[in-house]
Amino acid sequence: MALQTVTALRAIGKPVHGVALVSNQPFSPRYDLNRASGIITRKGHPLEGCSIKDVVLICPTAKGGVAGGWAFIDLKARGLAPRALLFDVANPVMVQGCAGADIPIMDSFDEPVTSIFRTGDQLEVDPTHYLVRIER
Amino acid sequence: MRFTTEEEQMLSGAEGPAVQWAMEVQKQTGEFFGATHFEPITNAHIVVDVEIMGAAGYALVETFAQSATTRFRVPTTTNSQFVDPAYRLFFNQDELLTAQQLQVNEYLSQMGAMIVNSCIPYQATYQPHFGEHVAWGDTGTVCYSNSVFGSRSNFEAGSASLAAALTGRVPYYGFHRPEVRRGTALAEVTATLTDFADWGALGAIIGRLGGNYFEVPIITGLTATPTSDHLKHMAAALASYGSIAMFGIEGLTPEAQTLSQAFGKQSPRQQFTVGDKELQAFYESYKTQNDQADVVVFSGPQQSIYELRLLAEALDGKRIHPNTALVITTNHSYLQIAEKLGYAKTIRNAGGTILEGTCFYLMTLDSVQQKHGWRTIVTNSAKVANIVGAYDVEPVLRRTHACIQSALTGKVAY
Numbered sequence: 001m002a003l004q005t006v007t008a009l010r011a012i013g014k015p016v017h018g019v020a021l022v023s024n025q026p027f028s029p030r031y032d033l034n035r036a037s038g039i040i041t042r043k044g045h046p047l048e049g050c051s052i053k054d055v056v057l058i059c060p061t062a063k064g065g066v067a068g069g070w071a072f073i074d075l076k077a078r079g080l081a082p083r084a085l086l087f088d089v090a091n092p093v094m095v096q097g098c099a100g101a102d103i104p105i106m107d108s109f110d111e112p113v114t115s116i117f118r119t120g121d122q123l124e125v126d127p128t129h130y131l132v133r134i135e136r
Numbered sequence: 137m138r139f140t141t142e143e144e145q146m147l148s149g150a151e152g153p154a155v156q157w158a159m160e161v162q163k164q165t166g167e168f169f170g171a172t173h174f175e176p177i178t179n180a181h182i183v184v185d186v187e188i189m190g191a192a193g194y195a196l197v198e199t200f201a202q203s204a205t206t207r208f209r210v211p212t213t214t215n216s217q218f219v220d221p222a223y224r225l226f227f228n229q230d231e232l233l234t235a236q237q238l239q240v241n242e243y244l245s246q247m248g249a250m251i252v253n254s255c256i257p258y259q260a261t262y263q264p265h266f267g268e269h270v271a272w273g274d275t276g277t278v279c280y281s282n283s284v285f286g287s288r289s290n291f292e293a294g295s296a297s298l299a300a301a302l303t304g305r306v307p308y309y310g311f312h313r314p315e316v317r318r319g320t321a322l323a324e325v326t327a328t329l330t331d332f333a334d335w336g337a338l339g340a341i342i343g344r345l346g347g348n349y350f351e352v353p354i355i356t357g358l359t360a361t362p363t364s365d366h367l368k369h370m371a372a373a374l375a376s377y378g379s380i381a382m383f384g385i386e387g388l389t390p391e392a393q394t395l396s397q398a399f400g401k402q403s404p405r406q407q408f409t410v411g412d413k414e415l416q417a418f419y420e421s422y423k424t425q426n427d428q429a430d431v432v433v434f435s436g437p438q439q440s441i442y443e444l445r446l447l448a449e450a451l452d453g454k455r456i457h458p459n460t461a462l463v464i465t466t467n468h469s470y471l472q473i474a475e476k477l478g479y480a481k482t483i484r485n486a487g488g489t490i491l492e493g494t495c496f497y498l499m500t501l502d503s504v505q506q507k508h509g510w511r512t513i514v515t516n517s518a519k520v521a522n523i524v525g526a527y528d529v530e531p532v533l534r535r536t537h538a539c540i541q542s543a544l545t546g547k548v549a550y
Contacts (some may be wrong), residue, residue: 011167026379030188030524061348063379065275065523067188069293074190083450091349091379092165092310093275096296121138 004134006109006116008086011127012095013104018056018083020121020134023047024114025061029068029075029097038080056123057082058113062091072097084125086132088113106132137307138173146303153201157226158299165329166307171268175269175308177388179210180301181257183273184244186236187218187500193295196237200302208248208354210302213262214241215274215344216438216465218498220491228507231501253493255437258285261362261469266390271306273297276372276437276519278311282382284367288312291349291381293541297305301385305333310350311381312433315400317325317391319354321346327412328434329360329375331428332369332443334459336518337418339370341410343378346385351405354384354398362388365440372437373518422533428459429532430510431543436520441473444490448479450540459545461486461508465495488543498521505529515543 009085029035032042033052040047052075062068075081077090084104098105104127109116117123117134124133139147147155147163163175186194200206217237218230241251254260255274264270264287272278275291281287290310292300300306310316323342329335338355345475346353353374362370362385374380384392392398433448433473444466456462464483466474471492474480480490497520504510505527514532521531532548541549 012166012169031523033526035188035190061379063377065376066273066291066293066297067296069183069273069295070185070189070193073192073196073295074188077190077192089348089350090168092169092296093293094170096161096165096293096299099168100293100295100299101159105168105323118232119383 002136005131006134007110007116007131007135008106009130009132011104011129013084013102015032015126015128016104017124018032018054020058020117020119020123021050021052021117022058022114022117023054024060026061026106027057027132028061028063028068028070030129033062035071038075052082053080055082056084056086058117059088060088060112060114062113063095064089066091066093069100072101072103076101076103077128086113086117100111106130137163137171143174150206152203154203154206155302155339158302161296161299162307166309168311169307171307172515173308174305175312176305177210177269177300178263179264179270179273179326180208180210180211180297181215181277182249182272182301184214184240184298184299185217185294185426185498186233186240187498190292194240197243201246203299208301210301212249212251212301213257214244214249216226216495216498217253217493218495218500221278223391223489223491227499228503230503232295233487235416236488246385248371252467255495256368256440259440260367260426260467267341269306269312271297276368277377277381278381279371279375280418282311283371283384289496308425316350317382318352318400319392319398320351320405322407323353323355324357324407324409325355326357326409326483327415328412331516332365333516333518333533333535334415335362335370337368337533339373340377340411340518341414341418343374343380345408346378349379349381351380351466352382352384353380354386354392354395356395358384358385365443368437369517374399376522403503409481419533424512424530424532424548426512427548429514429546430512430513431461431512431514432539432543433463433496433515433537435463435516435525436517438495439464439466441470441471442448444470444474444479446536448482451488452482454486454544456543460543460546461510462543463491463496464488465491496520501529512547514539514550
């Protein structure tokens with residue numbers, strides 16, 4: 001078991017624990033997700049077939065539309081939301097959506113998120129101190 | 137962030153729970169992006185669509201509307217919504233959800249919104265001037281107005297656009313700041329662009345290469361002069377494929393009259409060329425297992441009166457194939473003009489369906505599919521081709537003429 005701590009430049013939200021789910025492709029709840037089930041259904045998406053429920057979802061960036069604002073509020077209310085989102089570069093839609101749904105979000109790490117995190121890592125996400133502790 | 141006395145009151149709840157909620161969401165967003173203060177806005181374009189907001193979002197709006205004092209502080213219009221109630225049954229859309237949407241629209245009207253249900257406000261409703269700060273909630277509209285008008289908006293997500301309408305301000309970050317609007321990438325375009333689909337494809341290619349929200353691609357080398365509709369398709373695709381909120385075209389857009397103006401003191405972080413080869417490869421990336429055209433779609437963004445005229449002329453005296461549907465979406469005002477000028481009648485006589493106030497990708501496609509079984513969707517909209525990929529369908533991007541031919545013959549044309 002190894003422990004590592006990484007820092008981000010931007011963050012909001014309360015501390016949470018969760019298991020990492022990492023994509024090397026951008027993510028959008030409108031474009032990629034079956035919002036009824038919380039499962040990523042876009043064909044060819046690296047996380048196709050994976051549920052975002054209760055994971056720490058990690059992607060290089062966000063894509064597309066304004067749906068995220070409402071989508072995260074809806075997913076959170078139905079118990080299907082991720083526990084936190086980590087990006088290289090988040091867009092306003094993701095941040096606004098997370099702020100409205102009380103989901104922690106962080107971006108701008110020292111290295112690309114895909115080289116820091118691996119799917120299955122146990123993460124302690126602490127936006128109040130701009131850091132993530134990784135256990136693998 | 138620094139707050140005015142009025143803003144502190146709003147944050148404290150003195151102006152009601154709706155404003156307090158809105159300010160809190162905006163404050164957190166501003167803190168994330170390092171905003172120093174709030175900037176007043178003159179206009180909000182909000183996305184309040186029950187298809188995406190779910191029961192929790194519905195309950196939020198309902199709660200806000202229950203207070204008679206909850207009013208939008210700036211002129212506020214609504215974006216496209218998931219249903220044209222007149223065609224709900226034909227498209228197998230949920231009755232309860234439709235009733236909820238109509239109720240939400242009542243709530244929004246009560247709060248002062250104009251229910252225009254348009255994703256092309258920059259063509260049909262309001263054209264903000266250079267430097268004007270607005271809060272717009274459709275990514276294509278933001279990309280178009282930032283770039284073509286030089287107005288200032290970030291992507292305001294559904295709940296955030298509602299928040300901005302309630303507070304009359306936005307946190308000052310991103311594309312409200314002059315320095316963020318400088319070019320970051322240079323795209324030399326040698327491709328021949330003739331059709332709306334070509335401009336959409338260009339936006340898609342640049343969007344994919346561009347990277348992320350804070351990239352501002354500057355386009356050089358264009359020989360064709362685009363119309364508003366060409367730029368509409370490109371802006372929608374840039375936002376859809378790349379989360380891009382602003383572009384420049386050398387010599388055309390107000391902040392890119394020259395490359396040195398566009399880039400300021402910074403050099404492009406990346407440079408690329410988009411030629412005919414790249415354009416063709418993009419079209420070829422949309423393949424279909426069979427050549428049956430189940431539905432042909434002109435939507436995403438809604439069609440302008442010029443696009444409706446073009447479609448009417450192409451369909452005049454013809455009849456679409458019995459195994460193929462033709463679906464066109466526009467807004468209320470353009471549909472009224474199309475009715476008056478006879479375009480709508482011509483399109484309907486050919487077998488086309490014209491919807492108002494919605495956009496194809498919003499239309500709860502799983503329900504539509506249950507009734508109609510459509511798998512192959514032929515469209516001249518790169519944005520539609522991209523978004524419907526979340527469903528079990530095969531999108532095919534084609535130029536407008538090929539889309540019309542597909543509708544007439546029932547086979548995917550090239």
